[in-house]
Amino acid sequence: MRKKVYMTAGYNTISLGTGRKEFNPKKPRPGIEDYLKEAGQGVLKQIKGGADSVDESIMGNFMAARFNKQANLPGFFPMIDKGLEYKPATSVEGACGSGGLSLMGGIRSVLGETADVVLSMGVEVQNTVKAIYGADILAGAGWYKERKQGHAYFFPGQFSDRAGAYYEKYDRDKARKGMAQWYANAIENARLDPTAQEFHNTHPDPYAQSLKMEPNGKIFVDHLNFMDCSKVSDGSSGIIIASEEGLEKIGVAKKDAVEVIAFTQTIRNITEQPADRTELTAIKKAIEKALANAGITVEQVGTIELHDCFSIAGILTVEALGLAKPGEGCDYVADGKTKRDGEMPINTTGGLVGWGHPTGATGVHQAVTIWQQLTGKAGDSQIEMKADSPYGMTINMGGDDVTVVCVIYKQG
Amino acid sequence: MNYEERLQNVTVLGAAGKMGSGILLLTAVEMTNLSLKPENKGKTFVLNAMDLSDEGLHGLMKYVKSQVLKIAEKQTVWLRSVYADRADLIENGEIIEQYIFDVLNMIRPTTAMEVAYRSNLVFEAVSENPDLKVKILSQIDTNNPNKPWFFTNTSSVPINLIEEGAKLDGRVLGFHFYNPPAIQKLVELITTSSTLPEMKEFALTYAKGLKKVVVPSNDIAGFIGNGHFMRDGLHGLSEATNLSVKYTFPEAVYMVNKVSQDFLVRPMGIFQLMDYVGIDVMQFIMKVMNPYMENENLHSDIIDQFIELGINGGQMSSGAQKDGFLKYEKGRPVAAFDPSSKEYVSFETFAEKCDAQIGALPEGAIPWKKTVRLKNKEEVFGKFFGKMKSMDTLGAQIATKYGSRSNEIGNALITDGVAANKEDVNTVMLTGFFHAYGPINNFFN
Incomplete structure (x- = not known):
């Protein structure tokens, strides 16, 4: 990094969808503008000068054009605050990795010295259509020519194939146990964050609940049950990305910000199926590069927010991180090592399975969680950061290991 | 072909x-x-x-x-x-x-x-x-x-x-x-x-x-479903008639309806069910069935009286319940009809008194909705109805008599040759009428 870059003043709306008490599919719900207003204003309120201090803005969004019949999203920034009018703003898209691209765009603007303070946001409102039609829309994250051959639930189908390959290559029982534990951790963590979609979940034994439910290809997909999947979510997140001068301008002390130590992005060819479905190669490359750029090892990382759109993606990412050997990621999880008090606390507010997955907002939400954890602002979800592993990491993925952004952070 | x-x-x-x-x-x-x-x-x-x-x-x-x-x-x-x-x-x-x-x-x-x-x-x-x-x-x-x-x-x-x-x-x-x-x-x-x-x-x-x-x-008028329902309904009407010596007709209807729902653990009370099917439909079906019945008269003066007054029950094309023996608000019964004054009398005016007369539900009562997924039905209902038989409250007495009558009707369907066996009778009532237990059982002997 040629210049110090910080993030601060994060804000998450709730992740609305099934599981939240407020959610009623038959009643009108907040629209995309309501989420943007809440998250955007939530960020601006935390900085001195509010919108006047912001030099430019960037928005991550995946498919508002179809979910909400809305494009041209930069136009919403002045709606959030009049102070953003006539200032630069852009929007970026990389499927569920859009939020990560939003962060990266903000970091680059600061590095490129076109801005000292950037408002980076992500948003997605997906409950506008039933899941069966939402699946069509989300399938846009894959290659359109493969849609016809794909599953009705396209992405669950893709990751079901990955799970199937994993079961075959290694051990199905072990894998299912790891996946059930993944779900249990997600619920346990989500119950500690009032904005999480599973915050109201009261099931007495989520582990047994998931382990008991056998995947059923007749109604869903062959190798995943519903608890192996993130849900349909509405939500928005925002965070400030700033230079040292920027931090001063907005009146935030360094200790209340995280410093971006490294960021990488990798892309895998969307027109090719993965060579080995038991590996996430783009994610692996992104992590390796980020760790190298930061000059640290994974053992120095104290907490990770990773992209568990499906439990199997979580386990494969654990392996890509080098925390476990191929085929042993499931054991690593089953042994409790990714729990909030485990060897490597992962997704401490529930991740995509537990907190929720408003697709275009997820990358930004991950950064907000890491900022909260590293600066002691995580409330009931707070974990204890250790001196020998002070770093945080986010891994955000678009499509099936296609557009990946990895960021490493440290308290400022 | x-x-x-x-x-x-x-x-x-x-x-x-x-x-x-x-x-x-x-x-x-x-x-x-x-x-x-x-x-x-x-x-x-x-x-x-x-x-x-x-x-x-x-x-x-x-x-x-x-x-x-x-x-x-x-x-x-x-x-x-x-x-x-x-x-x-x-x-x-x-x-x-x-x-x-x-x-x-x-x-x-x-x-x-x-x-x-x-x-x-x-x-x-x-x-x-x-x-x-x-x-x-x-x-x-x-x-x-x-x-x-x-x-x-x-x-x-x-x-x-x-x-x-x-x-x-x-x-x-x-x-x-x-x-x-x-x-x-x-x-x-x-x-x-x-x-x-x-x-x-x-x-x-x-x-x-x-x-x-x-x-x-078997090809006997009414078959199994209506064979049971018509007689079950007539029993409800006769119980209400008995009660209306001491109580007003709306009170009697209220009590029998409540007992047949809560005490018998059914999805709805018998008067609500008759309204759901339609009082006119009931009258019509009994008319069709009656000529084929030996030693039995499937007929109710009360039903004839309601039809004459133009009160038919049944549903509107939207699926909403029309008023019949009972009056409905948002699908729930709120009043019962009094043929003498030709007006509905709100439950509110007598519910408290009638509830006291009926008495409390036996211990271990479960609402019908919760019985659907019950695994040990036999045991739970056995205990519940066993308690009920030993109680001398009005509700328990009406319910026990009602359960026995339903049992008798079920068995008669077999002896009359309408149904081949007990399972068929019970399947019709469990599946077609959503009863929580079959009419042919040992709960009420």
């Missing part, structure tokens, strides 16, 4: 009615699914939706469309494989729309009965009038060269009466759906001594295609 060929040209008579519309929907879906099989490519399937009401047919198509949408959305995984060779259909949304079109494209709404002259299979769901049924079926059979098979949805008219009257020679059987056919899993299958065996076999395959539970019933 195999199963597919038989279903290539079908007519539903009375297709816009409450039962007919459900039968039409289920048949349209079954026929569409057949037509989409690779081996049936290029074959034409026709389903005539015949009804005398143009307005009804208009509403019918809307109903079918909305229902098929729901069905398609639930079966998209399968539909994608069905339309796998259609390169133009890529997204779930496109596939669902195509399926809806394929179902609707099979249906020919019409007011002309002549369409049935070319059908291989005719479903009859017209009103419960034996003479009308005979007349229509006879007319179609005379003009139809295909020797069509007739399925009648009658819930009360003996099939042999229709068979003889219309000279159908074993080509008619009773295929009695429960209301609403699209949701209720039960079908009573009634054959006569001369029903063609291949026709019965077809009926079973067809029922399986529709995912229905078939209970065979």
Whole structure:
């Protein structure tokens, strides 16, 4: 990094969808503008000068054009605050990795010295259509020519194939146990964050609940049950990305910000199926590069927010991180090592399975969680950061290991 | 003629009615699914939706469309494989729309009965009038060269009466759906001594295609379902009459309704159920059944009195409950009718007093809704009703007597030869009436 870059003043709306008490599919719900207003204003309120201090803005969004019949999203920034009018703003898209691209765009603007303070946001409102039609829309994250051959639930189908390959290559029982534990951790963590979609979940034994439910290809997909999947979510997140001068301008002390130590992005060819479905190669490359750029090892990382759109993606990412050997990621999880008090606390507010997955907002939400954890602002979800592993990491993925952004952070 | 060929040209008579519309929907879906099989490519399937009401047919198509949408959305995984060779259909949304079109494209709404002259299979769901049924079926059979098979949805008219009257020679059987056919899993299958065996076999395959539970019933007016319900209803009316010596009629109705729901753990009280079916429908069915009953008079003066006053119950076309013995607000009973003052009397004015008279529920009571998934029903109900028998409150006494009567009615259906066995009687009441336990049990001896 040629210049110090910080993030601060994060804000998450709730992740609305099934599981939240407020959610009623038959009643009108907040629209995309309501989420943007809440998250955007939530960020601006935390900085001195509010919108006047912001030099430019960037928005991550995946498919508002179809979910909400809305494009041209930069136009919403002045709606959030009049102070953003006539200032630069852009929007970026990389499927569920859009939020990560939003962060990266903000970091680059600061590095490129076109801005000292950037408002980076992500948003997605997906409950506008039933899941069966939402699946069509989300399938846009894959290659359109493969849609016809794909599953009705396209992405669950893709990751079901990955799970199937994993079961075959290694051990199905072990894998299912790891996946059930993944779900249990997600619920346990989500119950500690009032904005999480599973915050109201009261099931007495989520582990047994998931382990008991056998995947059923007749109604869903062959190798995943519903608890192996993130849900349909509405939500928005925002965070400030700033230079040292920027931090001063907005009146935030360094200790209340995280410093971006490294960021990488990798892309895998969307027109090719993965060579080995038991590996996430783009994610692996992104992590390796980020760790190298930061000059640290994974053992120095104290907490990770990773992209568990499906439990199997979580386990494969654990392996890509080098925390476990191929085929042993499931054991690593089953042994409790990714729990909030485990060897490597992962997704401490529930991740995509537990907190929720408003697709275009997820990358930004991950950064907000890491900022909260590293600066002691995580409330009931707070974990204890250790001196020998002070770093945080986010891994955000678009499509099936296609557009990946990895960021490493440290308290400022 | 195999199963597919038989279903290539079908007519539903009375297709816009409450039962007919459900039968039409289920048949349209079954026929569409057949037509989409690779081996049936290029074959034409026709389903005539015949009804005398143009307005009804208009509403019918809307109903079918909305229902098929729901069905398609639930079966998209399968539909994608069905339309796998259609390169133009890529997204779930496109596939669902195509399926809806394929179902609707099979249906020919019409007011002309002549369409049935070319059908291989005719479903009859017209009103419960034996003479009308005979007349229509006879007319179609005379003009139809295909020797069509007739399925009648009658819930009360003996099939042999229709068979003889219309000279159908074993080509008619009773295929009695429960209301609403699209949701209720039960079908009573009634054959006569001369029903063609291949026709019965077809009926079973067809029922399986529709995912229905078939209970065979002998050809005795009312069959199993109405055989139990009519007598069960009459018992409720007689209990209310007994009580109305000491209480007002609305109070008596309230108490019997409450006891038959809460104490007997049923989905609704007996007066609410009679309103749901329709007081007029009950009167009509009993009239149809009564001539065939020996040593028994299926008749109620109270029902006649209500019909004379123009109070019929039943449902509006929206599915909302019409007022009958009880008055409804948002689907819940709130008042009971007093024939002497000809006014509904609000529950509020007497509920407290009546509830005190009935007394508390026995210990271990569970609401009906929670019994659906109960695993140890036998044990739970055994204990509950055992407690009830030992109590001397008015509610417990009425309920125990009611349970015994229901048991007696169930057993009589077997001795009268309507049902083959205890299981069939219980299946009809569990599946068709959503009772939590079968009427034939050992809880009330």
